[in-house]
Amino acid sequence: MPPQTMAEKILARAAGLPYVEPGDFVEAEVDRVMVNDLTGPLTVEALRKLSRPRVAHPERLIIVLDHQTPADSVHSARLHKILREFASEFHVENFYDVGWGVCHQVLPEEGHVAPGMLVVGADSHTCTYGAFGAFATGVGSTDAAAALALGKLWFKVPESMKIEVKGVPRLPLTGKDVILHIIGKVGEDGANYRSVEFTGEAISALSMDSRMTISNMAVEMGAKAGLMEVDEKTLEFLRQVGVGGAKPVKSDPEASYVETLEVDVGGLEPQVAAPPSPANVKPVSELSSVEVDQAFLGSCTNGRLEDLRIAARILKGRKVASRVRFIVIPASRRIYEQALEEGLIQTLVKAGAVVGPPTCGPCLGGHLGVLAEDEVCISTTNRNFTGRMGSPKAEIYLASAATVAASALTGRITDPREVMAE
Amino acid sequence: MILEGKALKYGDNINTDLIIPGKYLILTSPAELAAHAMEGGGPEFPRKIREHGILVAGRNFGCGSSREHAPLALKHAGTRCILAESFARIFFRNSVNLGLPVLECPGISRQVSTGDLLKVNLAEGYVENSTRGVRLKAKAFPDFLLKILERGGLMAYVEARLGEEE
Numbered sequence: 073m074p075p076q077t078m079a080e081k082i083l084a085r086a087a088g089l090p091y092v093e094p095g096d097f098v099e100a101e102v103d104r105v106m107v108n109d110l111t112g113p114l115t116v117e118a119l120r121k122l123s124r125p126r127v128a129h130p131e132r133l134i135i136v137l138d139h140q141t142p143a144d145s146v147h148s149a150r151l152h153k154i155l156r157e158f159a160s161e162f163h164v165e166n167f168y169d170v171g172w173g174v175c176h177q178v179l180p181e182e183g184h185v186a187p188g189m190l191v192v193g194a195d196s197h198t199c200t201y202g203a204f205g206a207f208a209t210g211v212g213s214t215d216a217a218a219a220l221a222l223g224k225l226w227f228k229v230p231e232s233m234k235i236e237v238k239g240v241p242r243l244p245l246t247g248k249d250v251i252l253h254i255i256g257k258v259g260e261d262g263a264n265y266r267s268v269e270f271t272g273e274a275i276s277a278l279s280m281d282s283r284m285t286i287s288n289m290a291v292e293m294g295a296k297a298g299l300m301e302v303d304e305k306t307l308e309f310l311r312q313v314g315v316g317g318a319k320p321v322k323s324d325p326e327a328s329y330v331e332t333l334e335v336d337v338g339g340l341e342p343q344v345a346a347p348p349s350p351a352n353v354k355p356v357s358e359l360s361s362v363e364v365d366q367a368f369l370g371s372c373t374n375g376r377l378e379d380l381r382i383a384a385r386i387l388k389g390r391k392v393a394s395r396v397r398f399i400v401i402p403a404s405r406r407i408y409e410q411a412l413e414e415g416l417i418q419t420l421v422k423a424g425a426v427v428g429p430p431t432c433g434p435c436l437g438g439h440l441g442v443l444a445e446d447e448v449c450i451s452t453t454n455r456n457f458t459g460r461m462g463s464p465k466a467e468i469y470l471a472s473a474a475t476v477a478a479s480a481l482t483g484r485i486t487d488p489r490e491v492m493a494e
Numbered sequence: 495m496i497l498e499g500k501a502l503k504y505g506d507n508i509n510t511d512l513i514i515p516g517k518y519l520i521l522t523s524p525a526e527l528a529a530h531a532m533e534g535g536g537p538e539f540p541r542k543i544r545e546h547g548i549l550v551a552g553r554n555f556g557c558g559s560s561r562e563h564a565p566l567a568l569k570h571a572g573t574r575c576i577l578a579e580s581f582a583r584i585f586f587r588n589s590v591n592l593g594l595p596v597l598e599c600p601g602i603s604r605q606v607s608t609g610d611l612l613k614v615n616l617a618e619g620y621v622e623n624s625t626r627g628v629r630l631k632a633k634a635f636p637d638f639l640l641k642i643l644e645r646g647g648l649m650a651y652v653e654a655r656l657g658e659e660e
């Protein structure tokens with residue numbers, strides 16, 4: 073059998089084949105299907121078009137209401153209702169209603185993701201679960217409907233690309249700086265259709281929170297998936313969420329990659345993506361004259377404990393700049409709870425933050441922090457496309473939680489190392 | 495499958511926030527979505543695409559989110575087919591699944607201008623620009639995807655499959 077990458081092994085297993093090659097079209101059994109409140113209603117509609125609507129494996133479906141939650145309009149309330157009714161009609165037990173948090177945090181946290189799985193989600197950042205050694209990829213609503221009806225879906229086997237990340241990033245540098253740096257090098261479509269495998273000492277050194285950030289943004293360079301091999305840290309996370317018997321999949325040493333890229337993040341400066349593309353990446357020092365109106369800490373990219381902890385560390389006993397609105401949204405209820413226990417929320421609120429309930433919030437310009445014309449926002453999210461967070465005339469800069477907190481403090485884009493050393 | 499129409503041309507990296515801004519994702523009716531197609535780039539698209547029919551673009555068309563609202567809006571606004579240098583993968587899947595033909599056609603942005611008369615042969619994978627008198631090679635559609643397109647989308651294909659299994 074030819075040597076295989078981990079992505080190829082997972083797809084071959086799911087397709088019931090001894091091996092697959094890049095470019096092959098396969099029909100593969102999917103282990104998990106996820107839809108949310110914006111994509112799910114179209115899935116339901118597609119399923120209802122069948123003469124006999126069906127869900128082959130209700131236990132594999134996970135529904136998360138996270139984008140427009142709590143409902144901010146009658147329209148969104150209707151979408152939520154469609155999904156609640158669907159879930160009860162088709163006996164979907166994995167239903168996470170308003171308040172559980174953002175889908176890509178909820179799935180791993182609630183134990184729905186395990187290494188070696190094939191996961192599809194009707195949301196482009198489904199690639200987040202690659203951090204757990206799963207082949208996870210974003211699909212559309214109709215794809216999700218087909219996967220539910222048949223239990224299977226078509227895939228084109230992607231070419232694999234390896235990114236070896238050398239050097240050890242130290243706080244305040246986190247996974248966000250690493251992935252922004254990589255996207256800046258690879259470009260907005262540099263990994264289009266490919267499955268990316270992240271390896272190297274930096275990945276081993278980073279926390280699971282940071283690793284999830286890296287896999288999350290793989291799609292920002294066009295990648296179909298962003299995988300990492302399982303190690304002790306992964307297994308520890310899985311133990312904590314009650315996922316046992318993980319069957320990690322490794323790439324064969326002789327497996328072939330369409331491209332291998334080496335990146336050194338040893339002496340990296342904090343990274344910021346300037347509008348209008350996540351690939352328009354610069355070191356923070358080049359942007360230090362940019363003043364901000366809003367700072368947002370949250371989303372499936374950086375609304376995790378590591379992010380809240382570093383922000384609280386930077387802002388403890390201080391006040392955010394008077395002209396800055398600092399919005400903080402924990403990515404899930406569990407994170408929110410833990411942050412409360414650790415006193416992080418108290419620290420941030422005292423510093424002047426507006427803390428919102430777990431939701432996507434302003435990340436996609438839905439609600440809770442939408443931008444007006446000519447406003448500037450520094451955000452921990454993953455996309456700074458024109459119009460993404462509100463007005464097409466607003467500007468969005470993407471950075472780590474540390475850089476966002478530091479910028480909230482001073483009112484302009486700030487290197488967190490400046491304010492941490494004080 | 496042969497399609498004819500006039501080209502309406504856009505540039506590189508046209509993302510899904512531009513194709514259908516996030517605030518419209520609470521809509522599910524194709525007609526309502528169509529009214530806002532490409533609104534991130536201005537309001538004139540729905541009128542123009544009805545006159546032209548074929549959307550031509552540069553690299554990485556449809557990058558960004560998995561929102562199926564994007565191809566849905568384009569299709570119902572009257573887009574018969576999209577030709578681009580390359581597509582972002584989820585957008586590509588979504589279009590095929592909805593029965594909207596999307597063809598990767600390297601070099602197209604240099605060989606086509608808005609208003610050019612185009613003839614697209616999906617099965618054989620080529621585009622004829624009658625205005626300029628050139629023929630461009632596109633990546634041919636694999637049979638498997640052509641079958642989905644010919645049935646009008648993935649759900650029709652699923653329906654047929656479920657029928658066979660019984």
Ligand code: SF4
Pocket residue numbers: 139174175176195197371372373431432435436453454
């Ligand atoms: S937080 Fe933002 S990127 Fe993540 S799922 Fe929600 S809208 Fe998408």
